[in-house]
Amino acid sequence: MRSIDVAGTALSNTLRSKLRTFLTVVAIVIGAFTLTLTSGLGAGVNQYVTKMVSGFGDSNQLYVMSASPVAGAPTGDGPVEYDPETSGGGASMMGASTLSDEDIETIASIDGITDVEPVVFVNASYLEAPDGDQYAVDSLGMPSEAAAVELAAGELPAPDTAEITVPESWVEALGAGSADDAVGLDVRVGIANAVGEMEEFAATVSGVSLQAVSGAGGAPMPSQSLNDDLYEYQNSGLAVDRPESYIQAVADVEDLAADGERIKQELTEHQMLGLTLEDQLGAIQGVINAVTWVLNGFALIALLAASFGIVNTLLMSVQERTREIGLMKALGMSGGRVFGLFSSEAVMIGLMGSVIGIGLGVATGVVGNQLLVTGPLKDVAGLSLYAVDPLGLLLIALLILAIAFLAGTLPALRAAKKDPIEALRYE
Amino acid sequence: MSTPVLETENLVKIYGRGPSRFDALKGLTLEIHRGESVAIVGKSGSGKSTLMHLLALLDAPTAGVVALDGRPVSQLKPAAVSDLRNEAFGFVFQQFFLNAQQSVLENVTLPLKIAGVPRSERRRRGLDVLRQLEMDSKAENKANDLSGGQKQRVCIARALINDPSVIFADEPTGNLDSATSRVVEDILFGLHRERGITLVIVTHDDDLAARCQRRLSMQDGRIVNDDAATLHAAAAPAAAVAPHPARHTPSSPATGRHAAVPFPAEPPAPEAPPLSRRERRRLEAEADRRRSGARGEAERA
Numbered sequence: 001m002r003s004i005d006v007a008g009t010a011l012s013n014t015l016r017s018k019l020r021t022f023l024t025v026v027a028i029v030i031g032a033f034t035l036t037l038t039s040g041l042g043a044g045v046n047q048y049v050t051k052m053v054s055g056f057g058d059s060n061q062l063y064v065m066s067a068s069p070v071a072g073a074p075t076g077d078g079p080v081e082y083d084p085e086t087s088g089g090g091a092s093m094m095g096a097s098t099l100s101d102e103d104i105e106t107i108a109s110i111d112g113i114t115d116v117e118p119v120v121f122v123n124a125s126y127l128e129a130p131d132g133d134q135y136a137v138d139s140l141g142m143p144s145e146a147a148a149v150e151l152a153a154g155e156l157p158a159p160d161t162a163e164i165t166v167p168e169s170w171v172e173a174l175g176a177g178s179a180d181d182a183v184g185l186d187v188r189v190g191i192a193n194a195v196g197e198m199e200e201f202a203a204t205v206s207g208v209s210l211q212a213v214s215g216a217g218g219a220p221m222p223s224q225s226l227n228d229d230l231y232e233y234q235n236s237g238l239a240v241d242r243p244e245s246y247i248q249a250v251a252d253v254e255d256l257a258a259d260g261e262r263i264k265q266e267l268t269e270h271q272m273l274g275l276t277l278e279d280q281l282g283a284i285q286g287v288i289n290a291v292t293w294v295l296n297g298f299a300l301i302a303l304l305a306a307s308f309g310i311v312n313t314l315l316m317s318v319q320e321r322t323r324e325i326g327l328m329k330a331l332g333m334s335g336g337r338v339f340g341l342f343s344s345e346a347v348m349i350g351l352m353g354s355v356i357g358i359g360l361g362v363a364t365g366v367v368g369n370q371l372l373v374t375g376p377l378k379d380v381a382g383l384s385l386y387a388v389d390p391l392g393l394l395l396i397a398l399l400i401l402a403i404a405f406l407a408g409t410l411p412a413l414r415a416a417k418k419d420p421i422e423a424l425r426y427e
Numbered sequence: 428m429s430t431p432v433l434e435t436e437n438l439v440k441i442y443g444r445g446p447s448r449f450d451a452l453k454g455l456t457l458e459i460h461r462g463e464s465v466a467i468v469g470k471s472g473s474g475k476s477t478l479m480h481l482l483a484l485l486d487a488p489t490a491g492v493v494a495l496d497g498r499p500v501s502q503l504k505p506a507a508v509s510d511l512r513n514e515a516f517g518f519v520f521q522q523f524f525l526n527a528q529q530s531v532l533e534n535v536t537l538p539l540k541i542a543g544v545p546r547s548e549r550r551r552r553g554l555d556v557l558r559q560l561e562m563d564s565k566a567e568n569k570a571n572d573l574s575g576g577q578k579q580r581v582c583i584a585r586a587l588i589n590d591p592s593v594i595f596a597d598e599p600t601g602n603l604d605s606a607t608s609r610v611v612e613d614i615l616f617g618l619h620r621e622r623g624i625t626l627v628i629v630t631h632d633d634d635l636a637a638r639c640q641r642r643l644s645m646q647d648g649r650i651v652n653d654d655a656a657t658l659h660a661a662a663a664p665a666a667a668v669a670p671h672p673a674r675h676t677p678s679s680p681a682t683g684r685h686a687a688v689p690f691p692a693e694p695p696a697p698e699a700p701p702l703s704r705r706e707r708r709r710l711e712a713e714a715d716r717r718r719s720g721a722r723g724e725a726e727r728a
């Protein structure tokens with residue numbers, strides 16, 4: 001029997017008792033549908049997280065934090081002895097220990113690191129609209145996060161100009177009718193120095209940002225040079241220079257793949273911690289993947305249950321078609337071919353179930369994602385809850401076909417073993 | 428003397444074991460020659476069907492040998508035996524065993540489908556054979572919609588489609604009224620006459636048995652009377668042809684390419700050792716040659 005005839009015969013046999021096949025296929029569809037949705041959900045959320053985190057910087061950057069214990073912080077191991085070497089320069093900021101200028105130099109001196117930028121926080125007081133109204137600002141967005149910011153209009157601030165982006169929610173307060181109108185407005189940033197003297201810096205709105213879940217784009221974000229000017233003023237006013245302290249530094253690494261581990265090791269020796277983007281991403285994605293797999297597990301259980309439906313359907317079919325099987329064997333069909341025919345029927349059921357289930361799953365995922373992202377969750381920029389992953393879908397289809405084939409082996413073996421004489425006996 | 432198309436030696440079939448042991452065949456030795464028509468008769472339970480199943484390679488004997496074209500088949504793998512059945516045999520059963528939901532044409536071409544013949548050729552050959560049995564107008568009908576006689580014709584068409592050398596029929600008219608039986612018998616014996624197809628018919632029906640050239644009577648698993656055996660023993664080798672009416676008729680218009688060649692001259696097969704893989708292939712090749720050779724001789728005749 002040729003393969004095309006086996007497939008055709010299997011198809012017409014499965015269509016013979018339509019209701020029974022339909023019910024069996026429905027069970028497979030439910031499993032396939034669920035698996036398509038859960039794995040697509042995992043892929044979608046992971047995609048969003050990747051997009052969000054990759055916005056924080058280049059993938060060849062290393063984020064360096066201090067790893068030295070903070071004096072006075074409850075460690076549970078008793079008090080830490082005071083050591084002017086490690087604790088002297090690094091003032092603590094919000095309970096975390098910080099990096100000093102010395103640390104920055106240490107980082108810069110490590111082989112393979114081409115550049116280090118300390119991350120600084122600028123606390124502006126207000127933003128003045130063109131009409132003179134002033135609006136309170138907590139902290140400004142960091143220019144190093146610029147890549148993570150999604151824009152509703154305009155462009156990101158050019159690094160060496162006095163430009164700034166404002167969040168979309170500020171557009172109306174600034175007196176602009178739309179995000180596009182807000183681009184080009186002249187605003188002023190008010191900031192206090194160390195002794196509380198206010199100063200205003202002029203800036204032009206270069207773009208309107210959307211707030212992402214990470215927080216990026218949720219506050220006015222100055223250009224790099226404006227940020228430097230503001231930071232300098234913020235720290236001025238004291239007679240003596242206060243030692244600088246930074247919560248984090250961003251180090252550019254020439255070849256992260258080759259040197260990453262060694263550089264991290266050296267940082268650890270200097271009481272610092274280096275994290276790559278992947279390290280940060282990995283932690284989040286680890287959690288997402290774990291949740292996804294738990295959900296996938298439920299879908300797999302549904303598929304397992306459905307596979308017993310296939311066993312049951314085919315056993316009935318073999319029973320009913322005893323004579324037909326006997327006839328085919330008498331007419332020269334070998335046991336192996338009979339086995340092939342009945343496993344093809346199982347695979348055919350699996351194929352119908354997976355095509356329908358995966359199709360419904362993808363449609364539901366895409367439409368549901370669209371409805372949520374443009375509806376209740378529309379404030380979350382760049383959010384995706386469902387992603388179509390063709391390779392994943394192919395794997396799901398193959399998995400279902402494999403399960404169906406396995407489920408078909410028991411009935412197919414029974415059919416293959418039928419004795420034509422027994423099967424064709426009359427009297 | 429040509430090699431018998433089928434022969435058995437000391438064929439034994441035992442069902443069950445211990446107290447439920449039943450000796451259905453108790454050592455049968457017989458030869459069936461190409462082009463013969465053989466009736467196997469006897470009381471119910473005498474072992475007729477059992478013998479036919481063994482001859483048709485549907486079952487394996489407990490002991491003894493079945494040889495096809497002089498080659499023992501007991502050493503063949505099941506798949507090779509299946510292929511042999513598919514190529515060399517046609518079956519007609521008392522019950523029709525048609526697939527009710529399928530069309531007549533699909534039912535008739537099932538053996539070709541199993542043999543792996545492409546669809547278009549199946550269709551052509553199926554319509555050919557249905558035409559010979561005057562059933563071509565019903566080709567697309569569902570098998571279920573036919574009368575008993577028509578169904579049996581479809582079964583005969585199915586048995587013929589692979590151009591078999593032997594047709595086995597177990598009570599082929601057992602389910603038919605006498606008029607229809609007559610028609611079906613005429614078809615079977617017509618094929619036998621015109622194409623030299625060997626017929627092995629299990630029957631209760633004395634009229635049907637009487638139309639066969641040879642009658643094997645069975646009783647309790649033994650052959651108690653074989654009229655051909657006496658004939659063969661008495662006659663010179665050439666006389667083996669004698670019981671058969673002249674069958675060198677030209678091909679009938681209906682059958683076209685087929686012609687009857689009852690006893691193609693064939694070299695006697697050498698003593699058959701256990702079949703190696705190569706020999707098995709040769710056996711199959713020979714089956715092909717036998718068919719084309721038969722056609723070739725028909726043309727010469």
Ligand SMILES: Nc1ncnc2c1ncn2[C@@H]1O[C@H](COP(=O)(O)OP(=O)(O)O)[C@@H](O)[C@H]1O
Pocket residue numbers: 442443449451469470471472473474475476477478
């Ligand atoms: N599978 C089997 N198991 C046990 N006994 C069997 C089996 N097949 C046939 N028989 C017995 O073998 C004997 C011969 O059967 P069978 O060849 O069918 O007889 P017939 O066709 O002449 O009526 C019967 O007595 C039957 O009961």
Ligand SMILES: [Mg+2]
Pocket residue numbers: 475476477
């Ligand atoms: Mg019988």
